[in-house]
Amino acid sequence: MGTLTEVTVALRGAGCVFAEDEAALLLDAAADDRLRLDDLVARRVAGTPLEYLLGWVEFRGMRVGVRPGVFVPRQRTAFLVEQGLACVPDGTPGACVVDLCCGCGALGLTAATELRARGCDVELVAADVDPIAVECARENLAALNAPVFRGDLFDALPLDLRGRIDVLLANTPYVPSARVADLPPEARDHEPLVALDGGADGLDVFRQVAEGAAEWLAPGGTVLVETGTGQVDTACAVLVESGLTPRVEHSEEHHATVVLGTRAL
Incomplete structure (x- = not known):
């Protein structure tokens, strides 16, 4: 052929x-x-994912490198980045953006690139627990001179970021454990389970992020996480328990739901 x-x-x-x-x-x-x-x-x-064969995925108009064993960013997650961008006014000096559970680094890469195009001076840091993802993200973020750390959530971040993060993008897994088997084979058989399985109700990792965000965010800073529509009420309650003010945004165009939690000024 x-x-x-x-x-x-x-x-x-x-x-x-x-x-x-x-x-x-x-x-x-x-x-x-x-x-x-x-x-x-x-x-x-x-059944090999197309993105693994090409070596890249297009995300918010940019080609982002991917490799076998790394979570492939979904197009709906562009809405999470869009909401993160809205948290930073044009020309903001010294905005600190963190891409937690970064995978290939697509969220941080596109967010920082677009913010810099708007005249914002951005400090970008990314982190992931998976070594393959960390290496992939380092390649993608090298042009931005953005460090990528390996470790479990906030444990991976430098301590000098505590209380300074303005935008925390956290594309956490949110598929309930019992539903992982129902995922398309491309995801279930090829992508890392740690990037898919969110625990009993899909929000185990989200809870850890919400708890940590309360002390890592700057005053007025916001954490943004994608969830399923049926998880919104629980996610908002978790944010309130963590001392954050919740907000929910939904996009019909992207078929995506993003829950935001903001630290008080």
Whole structure:
């Protein structure tokens, strides 16, 4: 197989919803190497995520590097970044942005890039518990000179950030443990479980982030986390218990829900 039509037919037969778009991307990635194309198509048909085959994912208009074993940022999570950007007025000097549970670093990369384009002087720091994610994020954030630390949530962060974070982006796992088996095979079989499984009600990691955010945020700083719509009430109650003022934003366009918790001034 070597034509767009042939590859599209093969992908469509494997259940790929956007078969023609994916076929064009695989043809481009193969760069006229027939053996490489055959390998890419075979792996895609077998269920390997497209982003792993390409080595990148497009997120908020930027190509962000990804690799096997790293969580692939979902397009709906662009709404979380959008809400984080709204927390920083244009021209803000010295805004501190942290991408916690950063994965490949897509949230921090796009947020800092867009804020700097708006004239904001941004200090970006990222962290993740997974070593593969940390290495991937370091590559993606190298151009921004942003450090990426490995460790469990706030334990990974330098102590001098305590009480200074203006925007805390935390793309925590929120799938209840009993529902992980229902995820699409691309996620269930290829992405790290630590990035998917949120515990009994999906909010175990969220609770840890909310508790820590109360002391790591600057006065007026905000933590932003994506959740499911059915988790909103519990998430807001957790934020209140942690001394933060909750707010919920929902996007029909992105099919996304973001819960925000702000520390008092």
